[in-house]
Amino acid sequence: MWWVIKFLHRAADLTLVPSAALAKELEAASVTAGNKIRLWNKGVDSESFHPKYRSQEMRIRLSNGEPARPLIVHVGRLGVKKSLDLLKSVMDQIPEARIAFIGDGPYREVLEKLFSGMPAVFTGMLGDEELSQAYASGDVFVMPSESETLGHIMSFSKNRE
Template sequence: MLCRFNSNGEPEKPLVIHVGRIGVEKSLELLKSVMDKLPEARIAFIGDGPYREDLEKLFAGMPAVFTGMLQGEELSQAYASGDVFVMPSESETLGLVVLEAMASGLPVVAARAGGIPDIIPEEQEGKTGFLFNPGDVEDCVTKLRTLLHDSETREIIGKAAREETEKYDWRAATTKIRNEQYGAAIWFWRKKKAQVLGPINWLVKRLFPVPPEVNA
């Protein structure tokens, strides 16, 4: 399996990986400019999509490999084979593959856009992962180079990322839903109920006033 990532016979180079659908909306062409500035590294694209053929042509002659769709154990091994995970997309809503990479102990460099800042908030940048300004090649290169050239930093951030993802397991997620989301939903509907029934209660009191002796 690991030999699939020995792109252009240069297995000694650190490996940047990207996992996800290969579509034009994912801003993957940005990674060509990024990798041009990182000749000391190679890249693997794991996934498939309508933009794959064009992207393969764009990366022709470079230390790049396209594995196609991987699942299960093969996908786990792919994450384990990487040194850094990169996500240039500005349209991610949930960022599931970012969570998968972090859960695999893989440091992440991703665009500061969509739902990714919810996974790596500002106070965690540089601790559980790095975010770069969307479309900013130099910013992305700087963050990647920091990780590619320092194995100790990669290990520290990868471990912190792995620990951070534990809050997203099923138990943590259901606890959050029960304690926060359900509470918020109950409050919301109570407020709505009061808003809807308020005018009705006022009208009932005007039409059917309570006799004074009842109040007494």
């Protein structure tokens, strides 16, 4: 596999990596020349996703009416590859916590059955200010996937086509 990785990266003008650790690993493995590796940091829209959007109403909605309880929030596509089933064992270990799944996808029905009888809320897709409120109103954000390439969570405005 390293041969394929080296072949592809040596043919490229530039290799962008999400962390300094990965840049060092690629350089140490002689995947490509160090001067052809650049760090590309992830970013957050700090205007749209800001603590000012914390909302007691949203917290009540996401915690199923128990806003004083710890609130875990997941935002993203509900798919098998996201390893969201792992969160059931987390919830088993923290019975006082509540969890909200924000998003939709082909694994939603399975997750709803898996979390049946547990303090879990499935909102479906949220956008714009509702999404900002959801992020700001939780205590912990989780993304348990072990296979995400860059781990980007995309948010879309309801007004975009």
